[in-house]
Amino acid sequence: MARTDALNSLQTDRTTPSDRAGATGSGPPGTATDRRFGRRSGSRSGSRSGSRSGGKPLSWWARARRDKVLLLMALPGLVLLLVFHYLPLLGNLIAFQEYLPFVPFGRSAWVGLDNFAVIFNGDQEFLNALKNTLLITLVQVIFVFPAPIALALLLNSLLSERIKRVVQSVLYLPHFLSWVIVIAIFQQILGGSGLINNFLRSHGMGTIDFLGNPDSFIALLTSQVIWKDTGWGTILFLAALTQIDPGLYEAARVDGASRWRQLWHVTVPGIRGLIILLLILRLGDSLTVGFEQIILQQNLVGRPASEVLDTYVYNNGVLAGQWGVSAAVGLVKGLVAVVLVLGANKIAHIFGEAGVYQK
Amino acid sequence: MSTIQKGIEDGPAMSSRVLKTVVLVVCCAVVVIPFLGVISTSIASQQHVTNSGGFVLWPDALHLDAYKAIFNGGVVQRALLVSVVIAVGGTLISLAGSTMLAYSLSRPGSFGQRPILMIVLFSILFSPGLIPNYLVVKQFGLLDSLFALILPTAISGFNVIVLRSFFMGIPDSVLDSARIDGAGDFRIFWSIVLPLSRAVLAVVGLFYAVGYWNAFFNAMLYISDTAKWPLQLVLRTYVINNTELSSGDLGGAAADQLPPQESIQMAILVVSLVPILIVYPFLQRHFAKGMLTGAVKG
Numbered sequence: 001m002a003r004t005d006a007l008n009s010l011q012t013d014r015t016t017p018s019d020r021a022g023a024t025g026s027g028p029p030g031t032a033t034d035r036r037f038g039r040r041s042g043s044r045s046g047s048r049s050g051s052r053s054g055g056k057p058l059s060w061w062a063r064a065r066r067d068k069v070l071l072l073m074a075l076p077g078l079v080l081l082l083v084f085h086y087l088p089l090l091g092n093l094i095a096f097q098e099y100l101p102f103v104p105f106g107r108s109a110w111v112g113l114d115n116f117a118v119i120f121n122g123d124q125e126f127l128n129a130l131k132n133t134l135l136i137t138l139v140q141v142i143f144v145f146p147a148p149i150a151l152a153l154l155l156n157s158l159l160s161e162r163i164k165r166v167v168q169s170v171l172y173l174p175h176f177l178s179w180v181i182v183i184a185i186f187q188q189i190l191g192g193s194g195l196i197n198n199f200l201r202s203h204g205m206g207t208i209d210f211l212g213n214p215d216s217f218i219a220l221l222t223s224q225v226i227w228k229d230t231g232w233g234t235i236l237f238l239a240a241l242t243q244i245d246p247g248l249y250e251a252a253r254v255d256g257a258s259r260w261r262q263l264w265h266v267t268v269p270g271i272r273g274l275i276i277l278l279l280i281l282r283l284g285d286s287l288t289v290g291f292e293q294i295i296l297q298q299n300l301v302g303r304p305a306s307e308v309l310d311t312y313v314y315n316n317g318v319l320a321g322q323w324g325v326s327a328a329v330g331l332v333k334g335l336v337a338v339v340l341v342l343g344a345n346k347i348a349h350i351f352g353e354a355g356v357y358q359k
Numbered sequence: 360m361s362t363i364q365k366g367i368e369d370g371p372a373m374s375s376r377v378l379k380t381v382v383l384v385v386c387c388a389v390v391v392i393p394f395l396g397v398i399s400t401s402i403a404s405q406q407h408v409t410n411s412g413g414f415v416l417w418p419d420a421l422h423l424d425a426y427k428a429i430f431n432g433g434v435v436q437r438a439l440l441v442s443v444v445i446a447v448g449g450t451l452i453s454l455a456g457s458t459m460l461a462y463s464l465s466r467p468g469s470f471g472q473r474p475i476l477m478i479v480l481f482s483i484l485f486s487p488g489l490i491p492n493y494l495v496v497k498q499f500g501l502l503d504s505l506f507a508l509i510l511p512t513a514i515s516g517f518n519v520i521v522l523r524s525f526f527m528g529i530p531d532s533v534l535d536s537a538r539i540d541g542a543g544d545f546r547i548f549w550s551i552v553l554p555l556s557r558a559v560l561a562v563v564g565l566f567y568a569v570g571y572w573n574a575f576f577n578a579m580l581y582i583s584d585t586a587k588w589p590l591q592l593v594l595r596t597y598v599i600n601n602t603e604l605s606s607g608d609l610g611g612a613a614a615d616q617l618p619p620q621e622s623i624q625m626a627i628l629v630v631s632l633v634p635i636l637i638v639y640p641f642l643q644r645h646f647a648k649g650m651l652t653g654a655v656k657g
Contacts, residue, residue, distance in 0.1 A: 067470040069544040070463040074475055077460030077514050084495065084511040085482040091491030151386070154379060163383075169643060170387045176635050176642065178573030180591045184598045184628055185393045188400070193413035193621075195396060201412065227389065259375075292576050296599060310489070317490050318580065330488040338485045 095328040115328035129312035148233030171231025179292040214305030244270035284344025401625035424618040425626035432610035442590040449509040449571040461522035483516040507581035
């Protein structure tokens with residue numbers, strides 16, 4: 001969800017004309033920025049140029065000096081972002097090296113594209129991880145994605161505002177729990193000595209191995225995601241539902257539409273744009289499936305059934321010491337993911353302009 | 360609002376009302392019953408826990424032995440301390456860095472704003488990957504340091520953008536009058552902008568705090584010294600992986616006096632749940648707003 005919001009605020013940012021004027025000046029830095037600067041001061045009263053320089057363009061250096069306090073204030077956060085988000089990009093160089101942890105950084109032998117061989121030559125383990133990742137994404141798009149929509153429609157049809165609020169309070173809660181807690185709770189219910197198996201045992205029936213069965217692992221993951229995030233996922237849909245013009249329902253009723261027909265012809269079209277948008281964004285995230293959730297349960301079902309790309313990178317790299325190969329897989333995964341996210345963003349933007357979030 | 364949401368209702372049939380109620384009650388029960396069981400098991404008597412096979416739905420009595428055992432100076436107590444230090448310290452660092460960055464990005468036309476904003480925005484779009492992150496943390500000598508659990512996740516680009524859009528909503532006239540009175544940028548930020556932004560600071564702060572509290576994998580990756588384990592890692596080891604807590608792990612209590620393992624495990628789970636339950640009402644009141652700032656506003 002966070003990714004969705006981020007992307008939207010990104011779009012918002014890109015499309016606010018007054019604030020984004022002259023984003024890419026091709027001239028010398030001074031003139032380009034000053035042009036923008038001037039226009040901005042026109043759109044916002046009391047901005048920097050207005051109150052301080054009397055509208056005269058300032059030199060590059062004068063502006064830096066004038067804003068030195070602001071720059072100093074930005075510094076700590078900026079440094080943290082650069083060091084922990086951008087500097088690691090350099091670390092991807094080891095994807096082209098035979099990296100050994102005890103050899104000083106940068107001294108490892110260069111091996112070209114050797115580390116990428118697992119990807120292009122179809123290494124069995126890698127293919128399995130890729131297959132599991134895509135399979136889990138597919139299953140979750142089919143089962144997890146519609147759950148909040150159904151729940152939001154149900155909540156929306158409640159007559160009592162108070163009951164609705166109580167139900168929301170209960171159902172939003174699991175979203176804030178860590179995966180460790182969620183899985184610990186699931187073990188108490190589904191585990192060998194958990195609630196359900198205790199019940200079966202005390203009624204003389206055989207127990208069911210929910211947690212250690214490789215065949216049902218994806219079902220287990222999916223049910224956990226549904227438990228944790230369905231309630232939270234309703235927020236956006238509930239907000240969209242309140243935007244539907246009540247007059248449309250009235251008109252439908254006057255025309256004699258049953259409640260199901262109102263649902264189908266008024267409610268669903270009202271949130272269709274949002275559904276499409278979120279679906280596209282979810283597909284943009286196809287290669288990322290619940291890393292923490294899977295790594296916590298992997299030893300119960302074994303790697304063949306549970307390995308996904310992220311766990312492959314961790315298991316082969318950090319644990320098994322194949323740093324270069326893992327970094328190569330991580331790098332390719334990251335690049336493909338960025339392309340998917342940007343592509344999804346682009347498509348979502350097209351749909352967005354068609355009326356999803358326009359205002 | 361309520362009239363809109365009632366839009367589709369036109370005297371629902373009894374059967375559909377019953378069906379709706381049943382579905383919602385089941386949904387709520389699926390969320391609530393596990394919590395009830397976890398709390399009950401942590402306070403039930405040994406006999407009751409054994410008789411019911413390890414998981415109690417409703418306790419026979421109130422026994423706090425499990426809590427006494429974990430707060431006897433052992434692994435759990437230490438981990439709780441570590442988690443609190445990380446959550447509190449991390450949130451302060453995150454808020455300081457994010458608000459100052461957001462403020463400097465919120466002043467129109469300030470020097471270097473465009474590239475800095477781009478750096479913030481693109482940090483949302485991609486994550487550098489596990490191995491490169493690990494190498495950077497290692498190169499900076501942060502392995503086995505609590506800073507490894509704070510600094511890499513200290514600045515969330517998304518939160519910076521949320522704060523920035525809030526700061527940009529503060530009327531310029533307020534800031535200008537302070538500037539005319541001779542206040543510098545930091546003074547304006549500290550004594551005018553921050554006090555005006557208490558609500559959004561609370562929300563962003565809580566999101567950071569919950570993030571730090573829940574973080575598990577970074578600790579697994581970077582912290583090998585068990586004395587520095589946060590609570591989530593202890594929870595994984597002793598509850599999910601079912602490693603038995605010895606009396607040594609529990610501050611040297613005599614082994615025959617220990618409450619049942621199941622109760623201790625559930626007590627650890629409760630301890631890690633409580634802070635979330637405490638902040639949840641605040642989160643719940645504000646999050647919808649926070650979520651929608653990013654999503655529907657545009």
